[in-house]
Each structure stands twice: as C-alpha cells, then as structure tokens.
Amino acid sequence: MTRYLLASLLATAAAMPAAAQSHDAAARRADLLRQRAAIDAELAAIEAPTSLATTAAASGDVVVTARALSLTTKLTGQTTTTITDAAVRNTPATTVADLVKLSPGVVVIQGNGPRDVGVSIRGSNARQSFGARNIQVFEDDFPVTQPDGLARFDLTDPHAYGAVDVVRGPSSARYGNYALGGAVNFRTRAGRDIQGAEVGTDIGGYGYANVYATIGHAGAGYEYSLFGSLVGADGATGHTGYQTGTINALATVAIGSRDRLTAKLIYNEGEFRLSTRLSYAQYLRNPYQQGCERAATAAPDCGTISVFVNGVSGARIAQTAAEGDLARNDRRTIAGARWEHDLADNLTWRTQATFDSRVVNQPTGSTPFKGTLDSYQLSSDVTWRGTVAGMAATGFAGVFYGYLDNQSYSFNKTPAGRNGIGAPTQTVFGDVRNLGLRAREELALTRRLMLVAGIGAERSLIDVRQTAYAYPANAAATLTLIPANRSFWNVAPEASLQWQAIDAIRLHARVGTGYGIPQAGSLFVTSAGVPGNNTALRPQRNTGVDVGAQVTIGRTLTAELTGYQEWFRDELVTQSAGVNLLAYTANAPRSLHRGVEAGLNWRPLSGTSLALSYGYNDHHYTDFAERLTAGGRSAVFDRAGNAIPGVAPSFANVRLGYDQPSGSAQGIGGFVELTHRAAYAIDNANLLSVPAYTLVNVNLHYDPPPGPGWWRRMSLFASVQNLTDRTYVGSASIIANSLGGDRAALTNVTGSVYAGQPRTVFAGVKSRF
Template identity: 70%
Template sequence: MSRSRLPAALALACLPAAALAQTATDTRRAELLRERARIDAELAALDTPAPTPAPVHTADTDIIVTGKALPLTTRVTGQTVTTITDQSFRNTPATTIADIVRLSPGVAVIQGNGPRDVGVSVRGSNARNSFGARNIQVYEDDFPVTQPDGLARFDLTDPHAYGAVDVVRGPSSARYGNYAIGGAVNFRTRRGRDIDGVEAGLDAGGDGYANAFATIGHAGADAEYSLFGSFVRADGATGHTQYETGTINALATYALSDRDRLTAKFIYNEGEFELSTRLSMNQYRTNPYQRGCEAAAAAAPGCGTISVLANGINGTRIAQTAAEGDLARNDRRTIAGLRYEHDLDGDTVWRTQGVFDSRVVNQPTSPTPFRGTLESYNVTSDLTHRGRIAGMDATGFVGVFYNYLDNQSLSFNKTPAGRNGIGAPTQNVLGDIRNMGARARIELGLTPDLQVIAGIGAERSIINVRQTAYAYPLAASATIATAPALRRFWNVAPEASLVWRAIEGVKLHARLGTGYGIPQAGALFVTAAGIPGNNADLKAQKTVGIDVGATVALGDTLTAELTGYHEWFRNEQISQSAGVNLLAYTANAPRSVHRGVELGLEWRPWRGTKLGASYSYNDHHYTDFVERLTSGAVSATFDRAGNRIPGVIPTFANARVGYDRPEGALKGLGGFVEVTYRSRYALDNGNLLKAPGYTLANLNLHYDPPGWLSLFVSVQNLFDKTYVGSASVLADSLNAATGQQYGEAILMNTTGSIYAGQPRTLYAGVKARF
C-alpha cells in the first residue's frame, strides 16, 4: 500500500461500524480526490523537473495511528470490540471517564475512592475493587498507562481530551500480557487535524462544579500535535468531597522520513481530593450524603466515623468524622512515552517504544494513612510483516517487552491533627516488580470472507518485596518484624479465533482466549483480619474463555453487535473490606465461572434521529470455594459453591434516544433522553446482603452548529433518585457462640462499603473554536 493510501485505510479501520456505513460514500470520494491529487502532482513534477521534488501531503495524512505496524487496540481482529466516538459525549458534561465507557456493552462503572475516581469493570473484572482499574489493561494512544502492579486510575485524565475510546472485551493476555483478564481499554486523544486551531470551553454545574479546558491542535506536512489542558473543581454533593485537579495531555507525531516516524505522549495530573467515609447500608439509608457530619460529638444520625489513636502510637482511640480527620488524597501522576517506527521494507515495520510512569501518592484516607512513590518503566519492541502465505493474505507479529516497578509504600498511624496528623509508622513495603516476555500473532485470510487468527504470549513475573511491620504494645517496647516475599510466576497465554463474513454486512466470530494476573504486592501482607501480616501464598489467577459473536451493519440505518461468553476461572483473586478502620484482604477462590450476554444497538430510523442501546447480563458464581471464618478461638468453614460473586452487577442496560437537526438554519440543534438501569447485586460471599438496583434518567439539549460556538444544557439524574453509587464488598463474620455466620442484620451495620451516587444536577457548557 502506498503512503498516500495508507492513512485512509487506517482511518477506516479505527471507525465503528455505524460510522463506516454512514460515511462510505464520502470516504470513497475523498480517496478518489487524493488519488487525483497524487496523479496531478506527479504530472506536474514531470512537466517541471526539480532536483528534489517535494512530497505531496493532504489534510487526511494519518501519522498518529501506527503506520503499518499492528495496532494494539484500535483495530483488533477476531475479538469483541466496541468503539465509542466523541459524537456520543462531546455535547455532555463528561465529568468523569464513566460518562464515556459506560456506553459500551459489558462495561460497568462505579464511584471510586474520591469524588473523581472511577472504578471500571469489563465483564466483572474489577467488580471487587473499590477504586481504579484492575484486571484490565489501559492505554492512551496505544501507550500503556497500567503500571506493572496491575493498577490504572481514571482520575488522572479529562474526558474532554478524547476523540474515541476502544473497549476490547474478553481474556486477552496473549496480546496484552499480565492482568488482561477482562480485556483492554484504549483512550484516543483528539487529533491535531480535527482541532486545527484552538478550542476553549467552560462547563459549570451544581455543587460548585466548574471545568475550564482548552485544546490546541494542528497538522502539517510531516508533523501533527494536540495539546490539552484543564482545571476542574467542585464542592461535591456528599459532605467533605471537595476537590481540585489539573491535567495536561499531549500527543505529537513527526515523520522523520518516508520510512521513519516518531510519536511522543505526555500526561500530567495533580489533584487534591477530600474524601468522605464509606457507610454501612443503614447509615446510607439514614444520611446518604453525609449532611451535618462536621464533628463527631455533634454529628447528625447516620454519619460515618473513623477511629484514630490519640497519640498516634497506641492506647486511647478517638472517633472522628471525615471532616474532622480531613480525610484526603493528594496524588500526582506523570507519564511520558516515545514510540519509534521504521519501515524495513514495503511490507515490514519495526516499532519500539518506552514509557516512564511516576505515581506519587499521599493518602490520609483512613486510620492508616498511606504514602508512596511508585515509578515504573515499560519497554516494548516488535515486528509486523504483511504479505502472503500460500497465496493467502497474512499479517505476522512478534514482539518482546519488559516492565519494571520500583515500589516504595509507607503506612502510618493517624493522629487527630487533621490531614497532616501522621503518627508512628505501621508498615513499609519496599521492593520491585518485574514482568518480561514475548508474544506472537498471525492473522491469515483463508478466503476473502474467512480469516483465522492465532496468538500466544509467554511472561515471567517476579515480585521481590519486603514488609517491615511495626507494633507498639502498651507498657512495652516497640517491636519490628520483617517478612520478605520473593514470588516468581511463569504464565503462557494462547488464543485463537475465526472471523467469517457470512453475507454482506454480517460478520461472525468465535474465539478462545486466555488471561492471567499475578497478585498485587500489597495484598501479600494483609491478613484476613484486615491488618498487616503474612498473606504471601496468594496464587496467580487464570482464566480460559470462549466468545461467540456477531456484528450486523444494514446500510447507514442499523448496526448491532451480539456476543455470548463463557469463562472458567482458577484461583480467582477476591478482595473484600474487613471494615472502615481495617485494610482490604485478598484470597483465592479455587474455581469460578463467568458467563453472560452483551448486546449493542444503534438505529437511525430517519435523518437526524438516533437510538442507541446496550444490554449486559452477567452470571458469575463460585463453583469451588470453601471460605473459613474465625472469631476468637472459634473457626468454621462455609461452602460458597453456587453463590454469586459479590460486586458483579447481573443486569445493566443503557438506552439513549436523540435527534439532531441535520440541515437548515438550525443545523446542530438537538438533544437526547438517556435511561440507565442497574439490577441489585450481592455484597458478600454468603449473598446475604445486596445493594439495591436503580434506574436513572438524564436529559440533554445542545446546539452544535458548523460554526465556531457550541452550547449544551444537561440534567443528570433527572428524577433525583437516591442510589448506591459504589459499594465495597464486605467480609462475612462468625458468631462465636453459635458457630454460624452472622446474617443480614449485622452486615447492614458493617461500615466501609457505600458511597451515594450523584443527586439531580444541572450542568451547562459553552465551547468556542478559533
């Protein structure tokens, strides 16, 4: 493929099915015009020879996507993938990443630890984690933003920076390595050519919300760049949830020659976030938004509290509300990456990239504040070859990678002296985490309509950390205990799939995928009681999954995707809260099953009208798991086989009906109504307590004409529904007198679980283009 044709092919590959159908005619016309421009330029060069003819470039030259190299996330063959473009969220508040990714089937989002943090779960992958993203790999512009310990956070970026999001679903360790249990998510920043100047905007809303943002972008003959910046602040609907955060997000590409390209990525985010305490179910029902909780001594009913040591060492404890203790997060994240591509010949490209990722955290969020510096390095190098094997089109890929994380984690006792009340140390976890390995892939076209894909990844992972635990008994000297952990893991992940274009507009796929994830270093040193101790025998979790799916595109009117999946897990890592004053504990469930159905639909019955819907059903349950509960000297086991895995929402759906005037003086005037449904779900391994389900409605009106100014007004949670926005999984407990587990009544009063979702909020925004 010539350089002039390559950009068009890549642009088409990155579009969703609906957009492909809708813009097929325009795309073909643009391709012909580019071909004519190339021919005219060659004729002109022949008529007027020059010593060094200048290359012909058009506004559609695409040097952001990875040339001839096999893209990681923007064009995945043989797997269930959904792409969400900014048409779905550019005229909305988009206050967090949740406002984007929840539009994809199979994706559930919850509020994380803090007002801007979001927990993202793909097929239940992150359901038991109360913050960030685990068990999926996260990328930006194909640069990894998941550190080698498996954690990615979604509060470091602003949705206004993005032009599209790709969601790859299903076990994917052959392609993405460690922790790709649920798949991968790739955020694509807006391209410089799409911005072509300056855009600046301001969104404002209830509870003091304001987001001032701007983007600069441009594309030239050999270079393209986009630079985004924003500052966001809000007071929060829940007591003590004020925050301020700033973000810089940049992407630049430069064509060194016709055969060499450089791409640079930079992200910086820093934020101050006040945190409220997670509540028990009874506290949530009494006072969901933590009103009147400034002081424990005069707190209103339903206020959550923590228990801190009066002297920060031992002895007497004092109850404090979140406001009194000034619970907070002050985190800083810096990511810098560079990618180099070189075309070895017309069919083979070599790609090498490196990423530096620094996470600096200061989190007095509980009775044991946490501070840490976690700096990581990621290096990959790979070859992609496109050619023919036995007369069949073939794409081959082989690559190697290395990840390193320097883990410096420190925990302390909290004193009553507010955010800076740091007392004696409780534990340090110091050391490193390394992952290294290789992967290979072949995509072979058996016929024009039938394609087979096979891949494999092999990885060596090493956790080499050391815990130092401090204890301060009354009337005795302090004690120090050390516990080294050197764990080595070897994982191999194969995959295979078939893709068949049955008829025009209908494509079927069947896939066998595998995934694995080693334990997190911190989980090795927390006991079932929620205190520092030895838990170093945790095993890596592994899964084998089958997907069968279909995509349908009927012209520019209807597109749909339907996927059924069945995944078998071994040693699934399950985490749960032991209480508000304790640490989360992780254990292995020997066997479990995840299965479900995912449906996505987009229908345009007439010009300007659009109906979008997604539906997901998850049946996740244990098949072999005996849990031991202990209370004092009494211990008992409970068979959890057949129980639903807590934290996983069985059924959730989104539907949006909208209209945008397609022509005339009011072109761009429109709006939509959106409905979100979530069923109730279990909060403990015994399935004794469930978070209630809910249905929310949103309303949006906007005016986005072709000119320089656009406006929107949006009402989120239109009917002001009080709902559970986030619920941490709770540990069951044992009645020492009867030897039986406590029932729902005790769990209802167990704190450390629930945050209320956002009440009805009005937002408005304006954006100008220059």
C-alpha cells in the same frame, strides 16, 4: 489481475456515498489495508517500492499514519467497541464513565471520592472499590496501567479524547499480565480534526466548573495536539470535593519516508477531599452524610474513623471525615516515546518506552499512606504484511519488559487533621518485574474468512519486603520483617475465526486466556485484616470463549451481539475484614463467568437516533470454601453456587435523541437517556444486596456545522443528570461475613457504601478558532 483488483477496491471505496464513507471510514480502511497487503507484496516484486510519503500524498492522509499492527483499535476476531467523542461532545462528560458506559459489557461505579471511577469489563473489576484492576488501560497505545496492575481514572479529563476502544474478553496473549477482562484504549483528539484551537467551560451544581482548551494541527510530515484543563467541584456528600489540573499532549513527526516518531505526555495533579464509606443502614438514614462536621455533635448515622489520641497506641477517639480532613493529593507523570521504522515496504519495526511516576499522599483513613511508585515499560516488535501459501497474512512478534519501583509507607493517624501523621505501621520497599514475548498471525483463508492465532509468555517477579511495626503497652516497639520473593510463569494462547458472511454481517468465534499475579500488597495482609504473611497466594487464570455477530447497514444501523463463558481458576477475591482493619485477599479455586452483551446504534428517521448498550453477567463460585474465624471459634462455609459479590447481573444504557439535520435550525438537538443497574450482592454468603436503580438524564444542545458566521463556531449545551433525583448506591465495597452473622448484622457493617450523585444541572459553552 493484481492491478485490476487494486483498481476495483479503490473504485468501490470512491463509489460509497459521502455520508456512509465518513461513518465507515475507519472500519473500511482497515479492511482495505488488509486486502491491499497481498497486492503490495506482489507489486513489490515488479515495481519500485512506493514510499510512505508518496502513498500518503496520493490518498490525502498525513504522512505520519502508523503502519505497525495496532494494539487496541479494530482488532480482528475479537469483540471490540469504539465510542467516539460525538457521543459526549455536547454533554458535561465529567468523568470517563460517561464514555465507557456506552460500550456493551462495561459497568461503571463510583470509586473512592467524587471523581474516581471504577470500570469493569465483564465483571473483571467488580470487587475493587477504587481504580481499575484486571484490565489493561492504554492511552494512544501507551500503557497507563503500571506493572503492578493498577490504573486510575480520576486523573483524566474526557474532553481530551476523540475515541475510546473497549476490547472485551481475556487478552493476556496480547496485553500480558492482568488482562483478564480485556483492555481500554483512550485516544486523544487528532490534530487533523482540530486544525486550530478550541476553548470551553462547563459549570454545574455542587460547585462544578471545568475550564479546558485544545490546540492541534496536522500537515505534511507532522501532527500534534495539546490539551489542558482545570476542574473542581464540591461533592453532594459531606466533605467531598476536588481540584485537579491536567496536561495531555501527543505529537508525531515523519523523519524521512521510512521513520515516524511519536511522543506522549500526561501530567496530572489533584487535591481530593474524601468522606467515609457508610454501612448500608447508615446510608438508608443519612446517604449524603449531612450534619457530620464533628463527631461530638454529629447527626445520627455519620461515618467515623477511630484514631489513636497519641498517634501510637492506647486510647482512641472517633473522628468524622471533616474532623480528620480525609484527603488525597496525588501526582501522575507519564512520558512516552514510540519509534516506527519501515525495514521494508511490508515490514515495520516499532520500539516504545514509557516512564510512569505515581506520587501519592493519602490520609484517607486511620492509616494514612504515602508512596512513590515509578515504573518503566519497554517493548519492541515487528509487523509483517505479505502472503503465506498465496493467502494474505499479517504477522506480529515482540518482546516487552516492565519494572515498578515501590517505596511506600503507612502510618497511624493522629487527631491533628490532614497532617496528623503518627507512628509508622508499615513500610514496603521492593519491585515488580514482568518480562515476556508475544506473537500473533492473521491469515486470510479466503476473501471473507480470517484465522487469527496468538500466544504470549511472561515471567513475573515480585521482590518486596514489608516491615510491620507494633507498639505493645509499656514496651519498646517491635519490628517484623516479612519478605515476599515470588516468581510466576504464565503462558496465554488465543485463537479466533472471523467470517464476513456478507458485506453487512460479520461473525466471530474466539477462545482466549488471561492471567493476573497477586498484588504485592496482598501478600502482607492475613485474613484477620492485620499485617502478616499471606505469600501463598496463587495467580488467577481464566479461559474464555465467545461468539459474536456485528451488523452494519450503511449509516442507518450498527448492532452487535456477543455471548461469552469464562472458566476461572484461583480467582483472587478481596474483601474487608472489618472496621479499621485492612482488606485481605484469598484464592477461590474455581468460578464461572458467563453472559451476553448487546449494542445498537440505529437512525430510523432523518435526525433521530437510538443507542443501546447492555450487559448481562452470571458470575458464581463453583468451588470455594470460605473459613470464618472469631476468637477461638472457626468454621468453613461452602460458597459453591453463590453469586460473586459486586457483580451486577445486568447494566444497560439507552439514549433516544434528535438533531435537526438541515435548515436554519441545523445543530439544535437533544436526548433522553436511561441508565439501569440491577441489584447485586456485596458479601460471599449473598445475604445482603444493594438495590437496583434507574437514572434519567436529559440534554439539550446546539452544535452547528462549520460555516460562515461567528455563531457557527460556538457550541452550547444544558443537561440534567438524575432528573428524578433518585437516591442510589453509587459504590459498595465487599464486606466480610462473620460467624453467626445474619443480614441484619451485615447492614450495620461500616466502610462499604457511598451514595451516588443526586440531581445536578450542568451547562457548557465551547468555541472553535
């Protein structure tokens, strides 16, 4: 019976049409492997063990395929979406936003600077004006979120990736601290898909140019890929631009039949010129900050910063971004190693270590920031595949540890440009540590019904000391030491059911939990936006349920629909206290997040395609009393029922395309794309909202299939982004309400708005060898 079942499974896979088999290979392989686990366990008792090398040789795969349970790819019982490089292969793909925006439930905004991107899953990162918070980010399953919860997206090049996995919903049982919204895993292109070299260049408006190359290969016992790029541009907004270089490498080698070793390297260094954020009123009158070179002769509505003339205290002057030469120079080095060892045919031990160094020099405003933040992350786990009470099962258990060494400094800026570093304002020294364990069990209750249960437990410690400097007039400088020694204990369970109702329809229901401790920097800024003790902050937690369906009909149609509701406790809300003041953080006791996500990929006719991703979010406070203070006056305002600022109620991306499927014109194609974002509030009182926008992008390309002739090794494209030249808000930081303030007052609060990119033309060429 066992041999017959195995033969039937293999025959079913072989009988699939070639095109469908290619399209569904990853999903089908995962299903077959789960079903084969029970078969392997029975065969092991009556036959000699089959080595990994033998299995791989028989199937045609390289021998370095991982056997441990994947962290992020094709998760059972949870809403996940995978975007392949086919979606952006013939586009400029200037930032990772071009990839992740194609996933339902994901919203992207411009961050601090022309290449920085904010990525939010179910509104998780909506209040953050740079980087990524409240989601865990991986690359090839190596962590690129540091133990303090920060990941950055301006240090990566989308050309390096073959796919992106987006995991949605609270996931701390699997990913630990800060996984309140889920996780994103960027997968570099596999050597087996390259088998040679590719070089390309993209050019575009506002000085954009990207030169990149990839080499890769795979054979019996090894696989590698190496990517490098050099990218630069001048932004449309005054005093914005960047130059950044990236090296990204992944290599895996089989050591015998039971061991596999994987090495990962990412290196990036970038120089970025930054503009200032504007008030909403300034944005309406001068969105791209034209004529803003010098404060003394600047055009109206130019953003400025206020700096001490002597860099210490006393008199101040205003400077534009160009005068102050606001900038960032960041360097990131990530090196990781992963070892998999098969203790038995159905038992794999995986150990992984990652070193992540972030060196920053950021004269981005009136208080430049410098620092070295080195982190170390270790994990070790086992994956077991077999049977429990006659049911196929996959078990997982592991331990993990993360350590961040924080050494950072802030200074007053002087009028002397980028290198005008004045007196220190604060130093922060210390560390953040996370130590925990996690376990997971996937049990096939029937051939079509899977039960998943998991739990994670984590001990987090923040041991950081801030020294704040003050410079009273006619007196010696004063130093105030503020220690923060906080410990947190968090437990996150999850459970789900996944039912393959029929071959074409998969349903799931899930309850998951998430948690995130405060950032160390949040403990040292009071609600007045000045250094001080804010160490009473509590960690935020959420419990979420979601119900979803996925439909797959051959290569013609894939669709997904998910509804979710999440209950937050002590949500950490961060906002600006005003001009030249620091952002501060507070706890909102209770809030409710709910929404709907939909995705569609449909090929109704040969060569045609329709892709849709959509997310609807209704996020609001259910218990939050905000205290506002001005001088000797103070008042409390009830924000219950108000929308959480920064969260767009809806975000949609629609792409209609055509690619000639055959004949001499095969490979010629194009698409029209619409991206829509609804209006959203940017203050807790919901007095001020930035307007909705819809962008139109068009693309033409030639991407022929492999074959004889040099032209079949070439790919070409031309794209126009923001075809209608719509002026829109690319990013808006949350601003604080004030006593007696109304909407008119809020529109004049500076430090919030960046304009999005105007109409820009791109073109690119790529060659394969």
